[in-house]
Amino acid sequence: MGILPTSDKFPVLVVLNPHSGLKQGLEAWENTVKPALNAAKKPFRLIESNSQGHVISYFVDNIKPIITDLAQSLSNVASGTTTADETIVYPTSAKLQIIVLGGDGTVHETVNGILKGVEGTGFVTDSFRPEVEFSVIPTGTGNAISTSLGVTSVQDAVDRFIAGKTVPFRIMSVTTKISQLYTVVVNSYGLHCATVYDSDEFRHLGNDRFRQAAMKNVENLKQYEGKLSFYGPTQRYNRGSSSLVDSSLDSNIAEAAATLTLPGPFTYLLIAKQASLEPGFTPAPFAKTSDDWMDILAVQNVGQAEIMQMFGSTATGTHVNQDHVEYIKAKAIELETPTQGRLCIDGEFFTIEAGPEGKVRFEVTSDPNIQIFHIFA
Numbered sequence: 001m002g003i004l005p006t007s008d009k010f011p012v013l014v015v016l017n018p019h020s021g022l023k024q025g026l027e028a029w030e031n032t033v034k035p036a037l038n039a040a041k042k043p044f045r046l047i048e049s050n051s052q053g054h055v056i057s058y059f060v061d062n063i064k065p066i067i068t069d070l071a072q073s074l075s076n077v078a079s080g081t082t083t084a085d086e087t088i089v090y091p092t093s094a095k096l097q098i099i100v101l102g103g104d105g106t107v108h109e110t111v112n113g114i115l116k117g118v119e120g121t122g123f124v125t126d127s128f129r130p131e132v133e134f135s136v137i138p139t140g141t142g143n144a145i146s147t148s149l150g151v152t153s154v155q156d157a158v159d160r161f162i163a164g165k166t167v168p169f170r171i172m173s174v175t176t177k178i179s180q181l182y183t184v185v186v187n188s189y190g191l192h193c194a195t196v197y198d199s200d201e202f203r204h205l206g207n208d209r210f211r212q213a214a215m216k217n218v219e220n221l222k223q224y225e226g227k228l229s230f231y232g233p234t235q236r237y238n239r240g241s242s243s244l245v246d247s248s249l250d251s252n253i254a255e256a257a258a259t260l261t262l263p264g265p266f267t268y269l270l271i272a273k274q275a276s277l278e279p280g281f282t283p284a285p286f287a288k289t290s291d292d293w294m295d296i297l298a299v300q301n302v303g304q305a306e307i308m309q310m311f312g313s314t315a316t317g318t319h320v321n322q323d324h325v326e327y328i329k330a331k332a333i334e335l336e337t338p339t340q341g342r343l344c345i346d347g348e349f350f351t352i353e354a355g356p357e358g359k360v361r362f363e364v365t366s367d368p369n370i371q372i373f374h375i376f377a
Contacts, residue, residue, distance in 0.1 A: 010073050010096075011043040013066070015055060015110055017102030017139075018048065025101040025139040028154045033099065033137060036158045044099075055106060059113025064123055067130050070094045095131045099161065103140020104185045108346040110134075111171060112182050115370065124369045134169060135161035135376045141206060142278040144185045148289055149377050160376045168290040169375035172273055174345055175361045176353075182370075185346050186284075187271040187362060189335060190224040191217055191307065193344035210278065214311070221304050223265040226337040228298065229258035230330050235293070236260075237286075237320050237327035244286060244329060253332035253363065262326065267307060268299040271333065271362050275317075285317030286329065289375065292364050296333065298326040332363040 014033070018026045029046075037044050049055050074091045100107050114132060118124050137157045138146035151157045172183040188196070195214045202209035232253030235244040248259040272284035272295045287295040297320075299310060306324045313319035320327045335343075336359045341352040343360065352358050365371065 010070050011045045012037065013096070013098045014044050014046045015098060015100045015102065015106060016046060016048045017055070017100075017106040020103040020106060020140045025137075028137055028139050029101055032154050033101065033158055036162065040162055049102070049106065049109075053109070055109035056113040056116070059110060060117040063114045063117035067094065067096060067118075067123075070096055070130070071128070092127060093129055093131060095133055097133045097135070099135045099137060101137045101139050103347075104136075104142060104144050105140070105347045107134065107136055107145060108182075108184050108348075111184055111373065115182055124372065129368060130372060131374055132372055133166050133374045133376065141203075142210070144274045144277045145289070145375070147276040147279055148274040148287070149375070157376075163376075165377060166374040167377045168371070169373040170273065170290060170292060170364060170371060171373065172271070172294050173361075173363050173365050173370070175363070176359070177357060181345065183273065183346050183362075185272070185274050186277060186344075187346075188344045189226060189269040189341065189352075190266045191221070191268045192270055193342055193349075194222070196344050196347060197342065197349060210281075218304055218307055221267070221307065223267055223301055224269070224337075224341065225339060226264045226266055226269075226335055226341065228262040228264070228266075228269070228296070229334045229336070230260040230328070231258055231332040231334070233331055234260055235329040239321050239323075242321070247328075258334075260328070262298055262300065265301050266298060267302050268297070268310070269335075270297040271295075272297065273364075280315045282317045283314050283319070284327075285320065286327070289377075292366065293329040293331065294333075294362060294364050296326070296328045296330060298328070299324055300326070332361065335360045335362070 016025050016029055047058060071091055071094045074094055098110060100110060124130065135157060136145050137154055138151055146157060151160065174181055174183055174187060194217045195210060198216055199209040199213040202212040205212060233251055234248045236247040238245045270283055272287050274289060275284050275287040276282045283297050284295040302324045310319045310322060310325060319325055336356060337352050337354060339354050343350045343352050352360055
């Protein structure tokens, strides 16, 4: 069922995950966000998540009728010489506003639900391309998106929404031979993936759960076999000039031959779209929410001392100056592992199958029918 507008303003969709983080979402909604929407006379519809995957399912089932209703609410009647000659003129675009109260995982579910709901249907085309504008209220654990945008509080996020300024919210596609999904924050392999996987047992500690899980994995440090291949243009951090330098200008990301390869094994591998993953942890200091690059932080085959040295500098982003750290911006990359492995995608876990059959491709797609998202900043 779609949302039928009851006024000249289409309702803001409010996605509330009351279980994320330290369960602050409901309090933030009742005490700050809802009163602000009422004061601004913005109608809203509340969508409350009741389980993992619920938000994806909701938008898969409802995004087409929601956008259809939005477009109809913006349509005009073109006058003719008679009433019979009048025609309805539909817009070529429409802006759907969504406020998310939850963690980055709730944003991940919303984006994937929207794109899965319209993919393969011809619903989004050159003649009609909707825009989705996100306001992310920091009520999760890490709040990577909000932290990377410099949002300091729930009130700050609400003020930015009311002010109305947005920037592009670029996403990454993650593709295997049998599946595709989209990432809004980070993909990881190796130590970071293992840390997130083990952090659940420390969830009661809030943000400290990641630190505890990281120390557990550093004590039993492993190396993770794999090869990372880059396609198309790249920018590589140069420690001598303290800047990013073009290392490949090849614009064709579909080329069969890689322009750069990291052979592994990897101790730590991040493929990020956000600079910070939580306050005080900025592993991808050159990442930008709104640019068309993904930022790769790779540490290959090092020991505990080097990893601890890197962790000690991630608050300021100066770890990129360490000899064992590779920092590269890219458009498209592929990860292949010789044995079955685990990949973390925005906090969810997926199995990488061994060999070429299990190859995973990460890409910041330029498809305008995919990159339909903006974010209040």
